[in-house]
Amino acid sequence: xxxxxxxxxxxxxxxxxxxxxxxxxxxxxxxxxxxxxxxxxxxxxxxxxxxxxxxxxxxxxxxxxxxxxxxxxxxxxxxxxxxxxxxxxxxxxxxxxxxxxxxxxxxxxxxxxxxxxxxxxxxxxxxxxxxxxxxxxxxxxxxxxxxxxxxxxxxxxxxxxxxxxxxxxxxxxxxxxxxxxxxxxxxxxxxxxxxxxxxxxxxxxxxxxxxxxxxxxxxxxxxxxxxxxxxxxxxxxxxxxxxxxxxxxxxxxxxxxxxxxxxxxxxxxxxxxxxxxxxxxxxxxxxxxxxxxxxxxxxxxxxxxxxxxxxxxxxxxxxxxxxxxxxxxxxxxxxxxxxxxxxxxxxxxxxxxxxxxxxxxxxxxxxxxxxxxxxxxxxxxxxxxxxxxxxxxxxxxxxxxxxxxxxxxxxxxxxxxxxxxxxxxxxxxxxxxxxxxxxxxxxxxxxxxxxxxxxxxxxxxxxxxxxxxxxxxxxxxxxxxxxxxxxxxxxxxxxxxxxxxxxxxxxxxxxxxxxxxxxxxxxxxxxxxxxxxxxxxxxxxxxxxxxxxxxxxxxxxxxxxxxxxxxxxxxxxxxxxxxxxxxxxxxxxxxxxxxxxxxxxxxxxxxxxxxxxxxxxxxxxxxxxxxxxxxxxxxxxxxxxxxxxxxxxxxxxxxxxxxxxxxxxxxxxxxxxxxxxxxxxxxxxxxxxxxxxxxxxxxxxxx
Amino acid sequence: xxxxxxxxxxxxxxxxxxxxxxxxxxxxxxxxxxxxxxxxxxxxxxxxxxxxxxxxxxxxxxxxxxxxxxxxxxxxxxxxxxxxxxxxxxxxxxxxxxxxxxxxxxxxxxxxxxxxxxxxxxxxxxxxxxxxxxxxxxxxxxxxxxxxxxxxxxx
Ligand code: FES
Ligand code: FES
Numbered sequence: 052x053x054x055x056x057x058x059x060x061x062x063x064x065x066x067x068x069x070x071x072x073x074x075x076x077x078x079x080x081x082x083x084x085x086x087x088x089x090x091x092x093x094x095x096x097x098x099x100x101x102x103x104x105x106x107x108x109x110x111x112x113x114x115x116x117x118x119x120x121x122x123x124x125x126x127x128x129x130x131x132x133x134x135x136x137x138x139x140x141x142x143x144x145x146x147x148x149x150x151x152x153x154x155x156x157x158x159x160x161x162x163x164x165x166x167x168x169x170x171x172x173x174x175x176x177x178x179x180x181x182x183x184x185x186x187x188x189x190x191x192x193x194x195x196x197x198x199x200x201x202x203x204x205x206x207x208x209x210x211x212x213x214x215x216x217x218x219x220x221x222x223x224x225x226x227x228x229x230x231x232x233x234x235x236x237x238x239x240x241x242x243x244x245x246x247x248x249x250x251x252x253x254x255x256x257x258x259x260x261x262x263x264x265x266x267x268x269x270x271x272x273x274x275x276x277x278x279x280x281x282x283x284x285x286x287x288x289x290x291x292x293x294x295x296x297x298x299x300x301x302x303x304x305x306x307x308x309x310x311x312x313x314x315x316x317x318x319x320x321x322x323x324x325x326x327x328x329x330x331x332x333x334x335x336x337x338x339x340x341x342x343x344x345x346x347x348x349x350x351x352x353x354x355x356x357x358x359x360x361x362x363x364x365x366x367x368x369x370x371x372x373x374x375x376x377x378x379x380x381x382x383x384x385x386x387x388x389x390x391x392x393x394x395x396x397x398x399x400x401x402x403x404x405x406x407x408x409x410x411x412x413x414x415x416x417x418x419x420x421x422x423x424x425x426x427x428x429x430x431x432x433x434x435x436x437x438x439x440x441x442x443x444x445x446x447x448x449x450x451x452x453x454x455x456x457x458x459x460x461x462x463x464x465x466x467x468x469x470x471x472x473x474x475x476x477x478x479x480x481x482x483x484x485x486x487x488x489x490x491x492x493x494x495x496x497x498x499x500x501x502x503x504x505x506x507x508x509x510x511x512x513x514x515x516x517x518x519x520x521x522x523x524x525x526x527x528x529x530x531x532x533x534x535x536x537x538x539x540x541x542x543x544x545x546x547x548x549x550x551x552x553x554x555x556x557x558x559x560x561x562x563x564x565x566x567x568x569x570x571x572x573x574x575x576x577x578x579x580x581x582x583x584x585x586x587x588x589x590x591x592x593x594x595x596x597x598x599x600x601x602x603x604x605x606x607x608x609x610x611x612x613x614x615x616x617x618x619x620x621x622x623x624x625x626x627x628x629x630x631x632x633x634x635x636x637x638x639x640x641x642x643x644x645x646x647x648x649x650x651x652x653x654x655x656x657x658x659x660x661x662x663x664x665x666x667x668x669x670x671x672x673x674x675x676x677x678x679x680x681x682x683x684x685x686x687x688x689x690x691x692x693x694x695x696x697x698x699x700x701x702x703x704x705x706x707x708x709x710x711x712x713x714x715x716x717x718x719x720x721x722x723x724x725x726x727x728x729x730x731x732x733x734x735x736x737x738x739x740x741x742x743x744x745x746x747x748x749x750x751x752x753x754x
Numbered sequence: 755x756x757x758x759x760x761x762x763x764x765x766x767x768x769x770x771x772x773x774x775x776x777x778x779x780x781x782x783x784x785x786x787x788x789x790x791x792x793x794x795x796x797x798x799x800x801x802x803x804x805x806x807x808x809x810x811x812x813x814x815x816x817x818x819x820x821x822x823x824x825x826x827x828x829x830x831x832x833x834x835x836x837x838x839x840x841x842x843x844x845x846x847x848x849x850x851x852x853x854x855x856x857x858x859x860x861x862x863x864x865x866x867x868x869x870x871x872x873x874x875x876x877x878x879x880x881x882x883x884x885x886x887x888x889x890x891x892x893x894x895x896x897x898x899x900x901x902x903x904x905x906x907x908x909x
Contacts, residue, residue, distance in 0.1 A: 059849060062844050064852075065849050065855055066844075066852070066855055068828055074790065214887075216853075217789070267888055300793065510851025510888045515847075640847070642846055646888070646893055649889065650850065650890040652890055653891070678796050685882045
């Protein structure tokens with residue numbers, strides 16, 4: 052069964068419209084919630100005047116928070132409802148709850164907030180508050196710069212991307228038998244339990260979190276549900292009734308966390324045609340509160356020198372505060388920003404040395420046994436050379452790249468390549484020291500087996516892949532294994548569904564539990580098997596203070612090629628072809644793996660070419676709907692091919708490594724490389740939109 | 755009272771003329787297969803078939819559907835055509851989070867109803883009003899192509 056594809060476990064329910072997402076659920080006596088949000092980017096709230104409301108309507112604010120007015124994510128700087136200052140447009144000042152949504156809207160429209168405006172900061176370069184600062188060194192950068200033939204410095208910027216899952220964020224909270232239950236769309240039920248118990252001041256045992264069918268997440272439902280859960284749980288506790296809050300699209304696009312915009316400055320020393328040192332400074336724009344910035348930034352810093360073996364490194368990074376919506380997790384989790392920068396940097400250095408970028412990059416590729424940026428080790432085979440060859444075969448990259456260099460005429464083609472890794476699993480010692488994942492198998496008396504884990508299926512196919520692992524190992528049919536949506540009353544904490552850790556880490560626990568169960572199988576009897584995470588013993592312990600050691604046990608790899616055609620009259624760009632070659636270890640289900648790769652690929656092309664949340668000078672989001680925040684449609688990239696090479700990972704189930712995040716890292720630099728090939732220009736930011744191309748073409752025209 | 759045919763049955767709704775068909779289907783008839791992805795006519799998650807045409811039900815006012823025929827995924831899923839399409843979707847695991855999928859299925863039906871032998875380009879154009887953030891669309895396009903072959907004569 053492993054490898055091949057099966058019909059997905061949730062296919063029938065979803066395709067027939069029967070699957071119940073949170074918005075499809077109606078509970079007896081259910082109320083609806085809607086936020087009153089700050090209209091100022093930074094202000095003190097002097098006074099709030101509330102209209103009269105009838106008995107079955109409630110105003111929920113900071114005074115209703117029965118525990119601590121803090122949302123537990125990493126730090127606890129974000130209040131459930133603001134105390135006296137608001138920090139971004141959209142900061143939820145209070146929630147109006149009641150049975151009729153029109154009446155809620157009327158109440159909201161009559162509330163008057165008296166603000167004392169304070170000076171906001173929108174430009175991350177002008178921010179003076181660094182939430183997080185990290186730095187690490189390898190080798191001797193100063194010496195490398197002293198000995199250099201030349202030194203090249205460039206700054207790259209990346210935009211704020213919206214996850215744009217099709218199902219917006221939504222949760223329902225309700226009291227039940229003296230406890231509070233929160234259910235709905237989410238990635239990480241145990242994150243939510245931690246946050247809600249803190250905000251309500253209740254024991255974790257008195258909180259129950261249930262995931263409902265989740266319509267996409269891409270990181271956007273990693274931290275956000277913790278925030279919303281605290282707010283609706285406080286409301287449900289006060290109203291003593293179920294409270295449902297489902298975001299409308301505009302509210303979701305404007306006020307939920309997004310991918311961090313970045314400014315990365317790279318200074319490279321070059322000697323004898325090779326990069327000998329990199330001095331890198333990375334700034335991630337955190338927005339108004341910290342949420343997941345620290346962890347996102349760490350991944351960005353660790354990957355800052357890409358897939359290249361650079362002996363001398365100095366990497367510093369800051370997560371800076373600005374008065375915009377807090378940024379959080381998005382697929383790739385901090386890696387797309389720095390991988391974009393290093394890939395472009397390597398291209399530009401090669402060009403300035405008048406050498407071919409691909410050949411130049413090949414000279415620097417890491418190999419098995421090399422030191423990582425953090426002085427860990429690439430313990431396993433690095434299949435990049437064969438992947439580059441494969442990508443070249445599929446796309447004819449080398450030939451086309453040379454051919455497209457000297458074009459004139461209205462339509463110009465370009466082809467670009469990029470190569471990246473994704474560190475599989477949680478960064479650093481997270482798995483060992485913090486997550487400590489647990490998985491359970493329950494065998495029922497009818498000999499069916501249930502997986503009890505806190506991993507959520509948000510579309511990536513966890514239900515199918517995990518049950519395959521168990522069924523295959525146990526040697527029983529797939530339909531004898533079930534995997535229901537996690538309910539914290541029933542499943543242990545197997546950690547969050549993030550960072551491409553699910554299959555590699557928790558899947559391995561399921562594999563081991565299944566082996567154990569198979570050995571002890573007692574027909575007709577109930578049995579429960581529990582497995583705990585064991586840290587791979589080959590790993591060099593990672594120290595977060597010095598950024599030293601193995602940040603990840605292993606890596607998945609990608610090489611992407613994209614070919615474009617630019618109409619230099621209209622600046623319209625067509626993607627003619629997109630090829631991705633990946634190593635995700637052993638694919639456990641080919642269809643599911645290709646589905647992940649293709650979906651991620653397209654999101655990243657969007658990141659490179661069109662997707663960017665924009666603000667006006669007051670900090671108001673300008674594009675908050677699908678009519679002005681454009682994501683790719685079926686027409687945009689007709690020719691998208693994904694292909695696999697396999698380097699199995701011994702500590703992953705059947706050799707599987709992380710797959711979900713990887714495809715979101717490589718395409719953007721390949722796309723921009725292709726544009727540079729077509730236009731013969733130098734690009735330092737994404738998205739590079741049609742308007743950007745038009746501006747560039749006009750500049751060229753005007754000399 | 756607004757009378758119309760819903761999934762083959764004559765029904766009537768108490769809703770106002772200016773209410774959205776999407777809300778009425780979901781709230782009054784408890785047919786939640788049509789999803790709300792944007793309520794602005796941009797995403798296609800709320801697609802239904804209205805008098806043989808694919809429409810965004812969030813953009814249809816109840817006042818305009820008197821005597822019309824509305825098919826939602828709940829009704830469509832009882833048909834043989836649905837079966838063929840569903841099998842084709844399953845064979846390539848085209849369903850990820852599933853939120854766009856009821857709409858995609860109805861869009862697929864409309865493509866095939868109009869042209870039983872669509873080219874890849876026809877299929878892409880046909881589903882281009884339905885956003886999917888998960889799949890990259892390839893699997894869906896392939897599934898519609900397969901259904902066209904497997905379901906010869908049905909459309
Ligand atoms: S909900 Fe109707 S088009 Fe998006
Ligand atoms: S399957 Fe998730 S949006 Fe299409």
